[in-house]
Amino acid sequence: MAIEIAQLRKSFGRNEVLKGIDIAVEDGELIALLGPSGSGKTTLLRIIAGLDWPDSGRLDVDGADWLAIAARDRRIGFVFQHYALFPHMTVRDNIAFGLMVRPKAERPGKAVIARKVMELLQFLQIPHLADRLPGQLSGGQRQRVALGRALAIEPRVLLLDEPFGALDAAVRRDLRSWLRSVHDESGSTTIFVTHDQDEAFELADRVVIMGEGRIEQIGTADQIHDHPASPFVARFMGATIELPVQISAGRAVAAGVDTSRIERRALADGPATLFIRPADLTPVPDAAGLWRVKQVTSTGAVLRPVLTGPEGQEFAVEILRRAAPGLEAGARVTLRVETGTIFTETPPGQRGQVGQSAELKDIPLKEKQK
Amino acid sequence: MTVALARIRPKRVLPGFALSLGTTLLYVSVIILIPIIALMISGAGIGWDRFVRIVTSTRTLDALRVTVTAAAIATVINAFYGLLMAWVLTRYEFRGRALLDAMMDIPFALPTAVAGLALTSLFASTGWFGGPLEAAGIQVVYALPGIIIAMTFTSVPFVVRAVQPVLEDLDPALEEAAKTLGATPWQTFSKVILPAILPAWLGGCTVSMARSMGEFGAVVFIAGNLPGKTEIASLLAFIRLQEYDYRGASVIALILLVFALLLLLVSNLFQIRAARYREGGK
Numbered sequence: 001m002a003i004e005i006a007q008l009r010k011s012f013g014r015n016e017v018l019k020g021i022d023i024a025v026e027d028g029e030l031i032a033l034l035g036p037s038g039s040g041k042t043t044l045l046r047i048i049a050g051l052d053w054p055d056s057g058r059l060d061v062d063g064a065d066w067l068a069i070a071a072r073d074r075r076i077g078f079v080f081q082h083y084a085l086f087p088h089m090t091v092r093d094n095i096a097f098g099l100m101v102r103p104k105a106e107r108p109g110k111a112v113i114a115r116k117v118m119e120l121l122q123f124l125q126i127p128h129l130a131d132r133l134p135g136q137l138s139g140g141q142r143q144r145v146a147l148g149r150a151l152a153i154e155p156r157v158l159l160l161d162e163p164f165g166a167l168d169a170a171v172r173r174d175l176r177s178w179l180r181s182v183h184d185e186s187g188s189t190t191i192f193v194t195h196d197q198d199e200a201f202e203l204a205d206r207v208v209i210m211g212e213g214r215i216e217q218i219g220t221a222d223q224i225h226d227h228p229a230s231p232f233v234a235r236f237m238g239a240t241i242e243l244p245v246q247i248s249a250g251r252a253v254a255a256g257v258d259t260s261r262i263e264r265r266a267l268a269d270g271p272a273t274l275f276i277r278p279a280d281l282t283p284v285p286d287a288a289g290l291w292r293v294k295q296v297t298s299t300g301a302v303l304r305p306v307l308t309g310p311e312g313q314e315f316a317v318e319i320l321r322r323a324a325p326g327l328e329a330g331a332r333v334t335l336r337v338e339t340g341t342i343f344t345e346t347p348p349g350q351r352g353q354v355g356q357s358a359e360l361k362d363i364p365l366k367e368k369q370k
Numbered sequence: 371m372t373v374a375l376a377r378i379r380p381k382r383v384l385p386g387f388a389l390s391l392g393t394t395l396l397y398v399s400v401i402i403l404i405p406i407i408a409l410m411i412s413g414a415g416i417g418w419d420r421f422v423r424i425v426t427s428t429r430t431l432d433a434l435r436v437t438v439t440a441a442a443i444a445t446v447i448n449a450f451y452g453l454l455m456a457w458v459l460t461r462y463e464f465r466g467r468a469l470l471d472a473m474m475d476i477p478f479a480l481p482t483a484v485a486g487l488a489l490t491s492l493f494a495s496t497g498w499f500g501g502p503l504e505a506a507g508i509q510v511v512y513a514l515p516g517i518i519i520a521m522t523f524t525s526v527p528f529v530v531r532a533v534q535p536v537l538e539d540l541d542p543a544l545e546e547a548a549k550t551l552g553a554t555p556w557q558t559f560s561k562v563i564l565p566a567i568l569p570a571w572l573g574g575c576t577v578s579m580a581r582s583m584g585e586f587g588a589v590v591f592i593a594g595n596l597p598g599k600t601e602i603a604s605l606l607a608f609i610r611l612q613e614y615d616y617r618g619a620s621v622i623a624l625i626l627l628v629f630a631l632l633l634l635l636v637s638n639l640f641q642i643r644a645a646r647y648r649e650g651g652k
Contacts, residue, residue, distance in 0.1 A: 051546050071549045078550040084543035088565045098551035101561070153551060 001061050001156045001189045002027045003048065008057030010043055017043045018054065019213040027062075030183050031191045032200035035210035036236070041193045042161055044210070048191065049078045049159050061157065077150030077188070079160040083142045085134035091145050092117055092130045098153035120148045123182075140171040147179075151186060158183070160192035164199060176203055197237070209233050231275060231343050239275035239341065241315050247272050247344065255310055256290030258336040267344060276340040279318045283307060283333035285326055293331045303327060307335070406627065413624035416617045424621045432598040433606040434625065440514060440602070441582035444521035449575045451522075452529025453567075459530070460537040474531070477524050482587030485523055490592045493519065512594025517602065520589045521582035528581060532574025536567045536644070569644030576637040580630045 003025040010018040017040045025031050033041040046052040048059065050071030059066045066074060085094050093100075099113045108116070121127040124144045134142060143163065150158065163179065164172040180203055183190045194200050200207045201221035209216045209224065209232075216236075217229040228234040245252035250264035252274050259274070283293065283305055290310045297304045303321045308314045319327070327333075414421070424430060459471050477485065493500040493510040503510055510516045540563065548558040586604045593600040603626055610619035 049550055051549070071546075072552045072554070074550075075552070076550055078547065080543045080547060082541070082543065084541055084547040086544060086547075086562055086565075097548070097553070097561075101548075101551065101553040101557045149547075149551065 004060045006058040010054045032204035032207045033193045034200040039210040040213040077155030077158040081162040083146040095148045158188045158190040234275035241276040243274040272344040280338040281317045282336045286334040289332040289334040413620035433603045437603040440517040445579040448526045456533035486588040486591030516592040525578040525581040528578040529574040536570040569640040573637045573640035576633045580633040
């Protein structure tokens with residue numbers, strides 16, 4: 001099922017949660033909606049499911065207007081963050097629910113339903129849990145049952161809200177690759193919401209990065225990593241160091257910083273900000289350097305020098321210990337930027353050339369990873 | 371070292387387990403257990419023959435029939451309206467919700483005699499409701515409907531307060547899950563919501579029934595108390611007591627007690643059933 005979303009807006013009271021969303025999802029694609037909490041990703045998912053309605057905009061699935069169709073007629077599989085299994089029903093009855101509630105004319109026979117449920121239980125690798133109640137299952141098992149219940153109605157679109165959010169790390173990794181195989185075998189179009197970058201990039205064909213009710217960037221892991229489309233995405237992707245620079249003849253210039261490894265860009269002269277990941281900034285010992293090593297901590301393999309700059313800046317970088325002999329507290333250094341992204345401060349609404357982005361106001365801080 | 375550890379063990383709020391449990395048991399005994407046992411001894415002490423004679427006398431049987439019939443009908447009404455009220459209080463946000471919520475407790479707090487008087491004056495032939503009803507040929511005061519109304523009034527909060535917390539705890543995602551799986555609103559209610567609240571609801575209904583059967587104050591004002599027609603069991607026990615027939619009163623009270631205990635047992639069975647689903651959390 002190809003999903004087309006255009007100019008979708010939604011407010012709760014005065015709070016505008018979605019500020020004009022446009023996405024086109026292809027049939028059979030696996031899409032991740034990635035963003036900090038409050039970015040509107042769950043609301044978007046719920047609108048696709050028919051659990052919330054937008055204030056304006058379009059939602060078309062294979063050409064049909066889904067905003068005119070009730071949730072129960074959309075035939076979607078929705079997996080809730082906390083699974084929402086029916087507590088008084090056995091695993092078997094939970095999975096069969098979507099088939100049992102069909103109108104008599106469309107409902108398969110009892111034997112057919114029983115066989116179908118058994119197939120699903122085997123596919124989910126939990127046939128031994130068939131007669132348990134949800135209260136007797138572990139988190140990972142509940143997750144499988146919730147997915148089984150959603151898959152039983154052979155959904156055309158599978159939607160998952162933070163599918164692994166409530167599980168511990170080992171179970172997460174396990175279920176991740178398993179979800180990928182479920183998606184590939186069922187052939188459905190799948191969209192899942194997450195705030196975990198690893199999860200999004202490892203699992204999805206394309207990742208949609210959302211911030212404050214807007215789509216910041218859509219792309220593959222490599223595209224988003226190498227070419228963040230906005231300061232928000234750069235920060236979200238781990239570029240926590242922001243150096244103020246001057247653009248001069250397409251080069252970023254800053255005192256005591258060697259930017260020769262950054263490609264020239266067709267940018268107008270003027271002030272700009274260089275976004276760098278801590279691992280992409282190398283302190284090079286230099287007696288005439290303007291930067292100073294304040295202190296160094298080591299994790300064995302990696303050194304974390306804290307650097308102070310000529311204008312009172314202070315931040316930590318990461319460098320392999322064997323690549324940085326002689327880096328000690330008090331040493332003078334020059335900073336070499338291995339790679340980074342430049343954003344100029346253009347007024348809102350005037351998006352510039354490559355790698356340039358507007359709107360530095362109101363950008364939330366990166367959400368802490370749990 | 372062990373001694374030191376034992377000393378820093380956190381203190382509980384109440385002093386000493388033995389002391390607090392002892393006080394509780396003493397209290398329960400004096401207030402609840404001993405009177406009940408005394409009643410049982412006194413009721414059973416009259417011998418089987420007299421016991422059976424009192425129970426099977428027309429007046430006793432009539433009183434029990436009136437009581438059970440009225441209480442049963444009142445419970446059915448309460449089951450329906452109590453569920454509705456709990457639903458309204460938990461599912462909707464509206465002005466005055468907190469006030470309505472507080473009003474649910476009025477029957478708990480109001481002296482039942484006051485309730486009886488108020489209902490009687492409303493439904494008497496000169497009252498606001500009684501006049502039109504009588505004109506339509508419906509007799510409320512001094513008839514079974516009056517008893518039912520009085521019982522309904524005093525026992526409806528039991529249903530509301532039993533269902534309300536369970537409805538509040540019910541994860542809204544359950545209903546959404548049912549919706550996405552294709553269930554109609556009625557299927558969502560009957561297959562998902564109702565089973566979840568059923569034990570609490572039935573439990574509330576049983577306590578409400580027990581309360582209705584024992585209701586005295588509110589009923590005697592409105593019932594008219596005609597032996598064989600509108601005389602309830604607890605009133606008959608009271609009348610026997612006034613006739614210095616202490617044993618006769620005990621026998622009737624004992625029957626009411628057995629009914630009440632049975633209903634409490636049923637209510638507790640429902641609660642145990644409800645706890646089974648909750649085990650392990652959501």
